[in-house]
Amino acid sequence: MESLVSNAQPPRAGGPLAGMLVLDFGQAAMGPIAAEYLGMLGATVIKLQSLKGDTVRNGVPTMKGTSTTFLGNNLGKFGIVVDLKSPQGKAQAKDLIRIADVLIENFRSNEVMVRLGLGPAVLKELNPQLVYVSSSAYGAGGPLDNMRSNEWLTEAFSGFTSVTGGKGQPGEFSRGTANLDWNGAMVNTVALLAALVHCGRTGSGGATTTSQLGSSLYSGVTRFTDVLAGRADAGTLGSGAPHIVHDEAFQTEDGWIAVSAPTQRCWARLCAALGHEDLTADPRFATNAARLANRDALADRLAAIFATTNTAAWCERLAAADVPHAKVPQNMTLLEALDSHPQIHAEGLVRRIPGHYGSLSSQAPHWRFEHTPPAIAGGPPLLGEQTELVLANLSSKATLIAALEASRTLETVA
Amino acid sequence: MTAQSLLAGLKVIEIAEGIAGPMAGKVLIDLGASVTRIEQPGGDWLQALAAEGETSEAYRQLNADKHLLSIDLKTAAGQAQLDALVAEADIAIRGVRRAKLAGLGLAPERLRGITPGLILCYISGWGSTGPMADMAASELAVQVACGLTRYLGTPDTPPVRQGFDLVAVDTGLAAVQAVLAALLWRQHSGQGQLVEVSMLETAIALMQWDTTAFSGPERWEGRQLNGHLGPSDHGYECADARCLIDMRSNEEAWPSLLCDLGCHDLAADPRFATAAALDLHVTKLPALTAPVMRHWAFADLEKLVRDKYDGIIVPMLDLAQAVAHPQVRHIGVIIEGTPRRIRFPMDVV
Numbered sequence: 086m087e088s089l090v091s092n093a094q095p096p097r098a099g100g101p102l103a104g105m106l107v108l109d110f111g112q113a114a115m116g117p118i119a120a121e122y123l124g125m126l127g128a129t130v131i132k133l134q135s136l137k138g139d140t141v142r143n144g145v146p147t148m149k150g151t152s153t154t155f156l157g158n159n160l161g162k163f164g165i166v167v168d169l170k171s172p173q174g175k176a177q178a179k180d181l182i183r184i185a186d187v188l189i190e191n192f193r194s195n196e197v198m199v200r201l202g203l204g205p206a207v208l209k210e211l212n213p214q215l216v217y218v219s220s221s222a223y224g225a226g227g228p229l230d231n232m233r234s235n236e237w238l239t240e241a242f243s244g245f246t247s248v249t250g251g252k253g254q255p256g257e258f259s260r261g262t263a264n265l266d267w268n269g270a271m272v273n274t275v276a277l278l279a280a281l282v283h284c285g286r287t288g289s290g291g292a293t294t295t296s297q298l299g300s301s302l303y304s305g306v307t308r309f310t311d312v313l314a315g316r317a318d319a320g321t322l323g324s325g326a327p328h329i330v331h332d333e334a335f336q337t338e339d340g341w342i343a344v345s346a347p348t349q350r351c352w353a354r355l356c357a358a359l360g361h362e363d364l365t366a367d368p369r370f371a372t373n374a375a376r377l378a379n380r381d382a383l384a385d386r387l388a389a390i391f392a393t394t395n396t397a398a399w400c401e402r403l404a405a406a407d408v409p410h411a412k413v414p415q416n417m418t419l420l421e422a423l424d425s426h427p428q429i430h431a432e433g434l435v436r437r438i439p440g441h442y443g444s445l446s447s448q449a450p451h452w453r454f455e456h457t458p459p460a461i462a463g464g465p466p467l468l469g470e471q472t473e474l475v476l477a478n479l480s481s482k483a484t485l486i487a488a489l490e491a492s493r494t495l496e497t498v499a
Numbered sequence: 500m501t502a503q504s505l506l507a508g509l510k511v512i513e514i515a516e517g518i519a520g521p522m523a524g525k526v527l528i529d530l531g532a533s534v535t536r537i538e539q540p541g542g543d544w545l546q547a548l549a550a551e552g553e554t555s556e557a558y559r560q561l562n563a564d565k566h567l568l569s570i571d572l573k574t575a576a577g578q579a580q581l582d583a584l585v586a587e588a589d590i591a592i593r594g595v596r597r598a599k600l601a602g603l604g605l606a607p608e609r610l611r612g613i614t615p616g617l618i619l620c621y622i623s624g625w626g627s628t629g630p631m632a633d634m635a636a637s638e639l640a641v642q643v644a645c646g647l648t649r650y651l652g653t654p655d656t657p658p659v660r661q662g663f664d665l666v667a668v669d670t671g672l673a674a675v676q677a678v679l680a681a682l683l684w685r686q687h688s689g690q691g692q693l694v695e696v697s698m699l700e701t702a703i704a705l706m707q708w709d710t711t712a713f714s715g716p717e718r719w720e721g722r723q724l725n726g727h728l729g730p731s732d733h734g735y736e737c738a739d740a741r742c743l744i745d746m747r748s749n750e751e752a753w754p755s756l757l758c759d760l761g762c763h764d765l766a767a768d769p770r771f772a773t774a775a776a777l778d779l780h781v782t783k784l785p786a787l788t789a790p791v792m793r794h795w796a797f798a799d800l801e802k803l804v805r806d807k808y809d810g811i812i813v814p815m816l817d818l819a820q821a822v823a824h825p826q827v828r829h830i831g832v833i834i835e836g837t838p839r840r841i842r843f844p845m846d847v848v
Contacts, residue, residue, distance in 0.1 A: 100680075101680040101681055101683055101684035102680060102683060102684075114708075118707075122676070126676075126680050144778075145778065146712055146716035146717075147716055147717060148714060148715075148716045148717060149717070153711045153712045153714055153716055154708060154711070154712070156711060156714075157707055157708065157710070157711030157712075158707075195848075205848045218845075219848075223826050223830070224826065224829065224830035224844075225830070225846070225848075226829065227825070227826045227829030227830060228825050228826055228829070229826040232811060233745070233747070233748065233811060235745070235747075237743055237745070238743060238745060238811060238813055241734065241742070241743040241813045241814065241815040241816065242813050242816060242821065242824075243816070243821055244816050244817055244818040244820070244821035244822075245661075245662060245663055246662075246734070246815045247662075247815060247816065247817040247818060248662030248663070248818065249651065249659065249660070249661055249662035249663075250651075250652075250659060250662075250731070250733075251652055251656055251657070251659055251731070252657075254731075254733075255733045255734075255736075255741060256662075256733065256734075256741070256815055256817075257651065257652075257659070257731040257732055257733050258731075258732040258733075258734065258743075259647075259650060259651055259661060260650055260732050260782060261649060261650025261709065262646075262647060262649070262650060262661075262705075262706065262708065262709060263708040264647060264661060264665050264705045264706075265665075266708070267669075267704065267705045267706075267707060267708070268665060268668075268669055268672075268705065271669050271672040271673065271676070271704075271705075272672060272843075272844060272845075274672075274676050275526060275530075275672050275675050275676055275679070275843070275845075276502075276843075276845045278675075278676055278679035278680055278683070279502075279505045279506060279530045279675075279679060279845070280505060281679070281683055282505070282506065282509075282679050282682050282683060282686075283505040283506070285682075285683060285686040286508075286686070291500075291847065291848070292847070292848035293502060293845055293846060293847050293848060294845070294846045294848060295844055295845050295846075296830060296844060298826065298827065298830065298844075299830055299832045299844025299845075300844050302821065302827065302832055302833075302841055302844065303668075303832065303841055303842075303843065303844050304663050304665055304668050304669065305662075305663040305664075305668075305818070306522070306525075306560060306561070306668060306841050307518055307557045307560070307561070307663075307664045307667070307668065308662060308663050308664065308818065309560075309818055309822065309841060310556035310557045310559070310560045310838070311556055311818075312818045312819045312822055313556070313560070313822065313833070313838050313839040313840065313841070314556045314559075314838035314839075315838070316556070318817065318818045318819065320817075321659075321662070322660075322662075323652075323657050323658070323659055323660075324639060324648070324657060324658045324659055324660045325660075326638070326639070326660075328548040328549060328555065328557065329548055332637065332638075332639055333639070334639070334643070334657060334658040336657070341657070341658055343637075343639045343640050343642075343643040343658070344640075345637030345638070345639050345640055347517070347544055347545075347548070347637060348544040348547070349544075349547065351635070372547075373547050373548055373549075374547075374549065374550055374551040374552075374553075375551070377550055377551075378550070378551065404634065407634070407635050408635060409624070409635040409636050409637035409639075409640045410640055411639075411640035411641070411643040411644040412643075412644075413643050413648070413658050414643075414644075414646070414649075418713060419646045419649065419706070419709050419710065419713050420710070420713045422646060422649075423645065423646065423703070423710070426644055427629075427630045427631060428625050428626060428629050428630060428631035428632075428699060429644075429645075429699070429703065431629045431630050432626060432628065432629040434699065434700060434703050435703065435710060443714070443715070444714065444715070445711055445714045446710050446711060446713060446714045446715075447707065447710060447711060448700075448703045448704045448706075448707050448710060449700070449703075451673055451696065451700040451701050451703070451704040452673060452676060452677040452680075452694060452695065452696050452700075453694065453695040453696075454677070454680075454681065454692060454693075454694050455692040455693040455694065456684075456688075456690065456692045457680075457681075457684050457692070
């Protein structure tokens, strides 16, 4: 852990979205993470929670009693508690909406905000420039409207599990990761930014919708292409890919190595690095189409070759040959695996973010900007930490942002 | 006003092959931008990835509706064509590795000399600085390096990848985030800038749930520190489908549901008696209920779980079933045509 690059951040107020005010009405992942990304890009983000707090506060594992999922999804935000079901809370929310640039929520149905008296028409009247993304589970209306979604429901429903699994085995869930939740947040962030760009050019904001179902299908765009063209899909392929041969993990003398040869030149370089240039001359393996047709025969040949020496030796040869590859980490925790990766380590891509709940390991912002460097401004807020400060500074956006940003303390500023 | 016209009027140049870069162009085109794609002699490697006599559907999907120009950037005429495009452009996306840049005229200083407000986006595999800068990357290699494959399969079987190209696709999304944020900044500063994304950094972002969970928390329960969670989770296998049952809105009902299913011994098992215990043990139920589950038809199971217990049950759909599902058709993200296409899943109310 100590070996992770410590968090040397550029000063605040540098991001491209500095001066923007974002309201996060979200729960769990898809809404809050998108708001968190806007925060990394420089916006001031206020997270509204009910007295009970976000639904994911209570999961495991925890730090100081709060789930790391909640903590990780709400870095750098300011926290207020508002009861949206009470007249007073609704009035407070409306005061915030009047001065905000962005509102994002991911209630399961688009109708929840309408029922709260904060539907698109009300928001538009309060603030015509507000960019509002309503990120539901399965989209607006339809037979599944109002059904809950989460990582695993969307893995099942989007077809993801049908193409994930051991070769020829039944599809499986990715129980230890939540990549489709995060992908949904990536989609939501694009949606918010596109609407903001449009608002900047035309002066009008407005309500838009996204969904976890739609986002998950979109994340599979390359894999869906065969069925969209009326062809059969290849199903589960282990570590293999439907159209590239070879692009797969092979067992070495002491572990596994992932190797990809997506282009014809790369295939030739791979064969040279393996010391088996004869493979390129074999008509069964001459083109990617031929290799696709003879996938199993080639896999047998390559497996026999990779078994002859250890992973480190193969990595060295494949790096020299400019062939995409990676060692499959073994007997390491995730953080050990990330930290021992030369590029992740040297570039400080996993950081420690200090805060009320302790030091959290986290991604670095996943973009680089020449003039407006993004940053993670601090840890997650306590429940209702800035309620009073926010309510005392609602006269204008500039006033509120100045008050909030000035309140970051050494303990919370990363 | 539709989501498909949010970025109308925006002019984008795309010089990229494979998935991540062309995906960025696709997202921008789905949102209404105009994208000119420059292909150099030899075309895009993605085109060749198809069976004998077929075209690459991934290539067609990612590059549909782009204005395609074949330009040899190593010639003076090619450079003049490029310059004319850059003079009109708001955004240029470059996925070409530096090793292959020589003589292509794509250096930022040169392009900005033509259009000072240009937003230039570099997309790379491992990053453009650091010990692995500019090395060749792939979806699989980055998934493996960042832990996306960590919990799939079992410790004694070969590695398994996530079946969607999540890293490359989301790198395209990350690139769009960067260029749109840079556009917002340009709206008030008047300045363009260079922005960069990489498959590596995107993959680490996708793993944030795990990265934060391993911070050193006080209470380790549920997910384990090391590798696999145990057996792979293939869902519940009933008579005619595999499915997922989610009772999170009514977890106390599990014992009663298990009784109805015919698993009387499990109904009395303390591992499935309380919400807290279920949190740790619920993933064991598919294997434990397998002997009775195979006698249930999905329709009957659905009725029981949904109507009697207010639980959620969804079939594990294959890709063709997902595309044909009434809800998917309802939300309109699949555009009819030849071939059908998936559009950016955003709508204006």
